[in-house]
Amino acid sequence: GQQLNQSPQSMFIQEGEDVSMNCTSSSIFNTWLWYKQEPGEGPVLLIALYKAGELTSNGRLTAQFGITRKDSFLNISASIPSDVGIYFCAGPLNFGNEKLTFGTGTRLTIIP
Amino acid sequence: NAGVMQNPRHLVRRRGQEARLRCSPMKGHSHVYWYRQLPEEGLKFMVYLQKENIIDESGMPKERFSAEFPKEGPSILRIQQVVRGDSAAYFCASSPPPRNTIYFGEGSWLTVV
Numbered sequence: 001g002q003q004l005n006q007s008p009q010s011m012f013i014q015e016g017e018d019v020s021m022n023c024t025s026s027s028i029f030n031t032w033l034w035y036k037q038e039p040g041e042g043p044v045l046l047i048a049l050y051k052a053g054e055l056t057s058n059g060r061l062t063a064q065f066g067i068t069r070k071d072s073f074l075n076i077s078a079s080i081p082s083d084v085g086i087y088f089c090a091g092p093l094n095f096g097n098e099k100l101t102f103g104t105g106t107r108l109t110i111i112p
Numbered sequence: 113n114a115g116v117m118q119n120p121r122h123l124v125r126r127r128g129q130e131a132r133l134r135c136s137p138m139k140g141h142s143h144v145y146w147y148r149q150l151p152e153e154g155l156k157f158m159v160y161l162q163k164e165n166i167i168d169e170s171g172m173p174k175e176r177f178s179a180e181f182p183k184e185g186p187s188i189l190r191i192q193q194v195v196r197g198d199s200a201a202y203f204c205a206s207s208p209p210p211r212n213t214i215y216f217g218e219g220s221w222l223t224v225v
Contacts, residue, residue: 004154033213042116042203042216043155088154099168100147100214102154 004089004103012109019076021106023089032065032072033090033100043088047074081110116141116206116217117186124223131191131198133220137206144187145205145214146179155203161187194224 006023013019023032031050035043047058049065049072056063062075076083086105093099117136125131137144143162147155157171161181172179176194181187191198201221207214 035216040219040221042218045213045215048213090155093157099145099157099160099171100155101157105154 004091004101006087006089006103006106008106009104010107010109012111013079014111015079015081017079019079019083019108020073021087021108022071022073023103024071025091026070028069029091030069031092032063034061034063034072034074035088035090035102036085037088037105038085046087076108079108079110081112084108084110116204116215118202118204118217118220120220121218122221122223124225125194126225127195128193131194131222133189133191133202133204133222134186135189135204135206135217136186137204138208138215141206141208141215143207143209143214144181145207146187146189147203147205147216149201149203149219151200158189158202191222194222196224198222199224 004023004025033048034046036046037043046061047056047063052065052069053067054065060077064073086107088105089103090100093101116138119134145160146158148158149155159172159179160168164183176192178190201219203216203219205214205216
């Protein structure tokens with residue numbers, strides 16, 4: 001089945017640094033979604049991308065939908081302690097978003 | 113502005129008992145999804161329902177698991193005769209028609225002892 005690979009698996013950065021993570025697939029996706037999950041909570045949607053090449057921002061977060069439609073990246077600028085969590089990319093297994101497949105996650109830790 | 117509501121948040125069951133997890137979608141949402149997350153893994157799709165209909169249950173284990181979304185009331189994920197391997201976080205999500213981006217609840221953590 002379709003698989004989403006995220007890298008890096010984990011990141012340890014200092015507060016104030018920028019963060020970059022990406023997500024790749026062997027299959028084409030028509031939608032890319034980025035979620036953040038904190039311990040004991042459900043995933044929260046950060047950014048949704050619907051068109052190849054699209055670049056979308058949400059505050060300090062910026063995500064891009066790769067031209068090949070097989071990848072996406074998420075950047076966080078000037079990280080703050082509340083950015084800690086696991087970031088998942090996700091995409092629909094079929095048209096209409098009924099079934100999402102999730103990436104393996106990138107765990108972000110902020111070093112004070 | 114209630115989001116997707118799940119209960120219980122935490123549930124402990126002995127092996128062989130039944131677990132029932134409930135999900136109330138966001139207001140105006142008629143599509144409900146259930147996902148399972150094992151420790152240190154991403155979420156895995158289980159089932160997609162609309163009111164009174166199971167649309168896609170391709171991610172559900174063939175035995176012991178069932179889901180429903182009745183005309184009235186919450187969606188229910190039912191796990192019969194639980195085993196230790198069922199211990200996981202179960203997330204419900206909902207979306208409005210037509211099938212826009214889905215929003216997740218806070219999850220129900222099942223522990224089987």
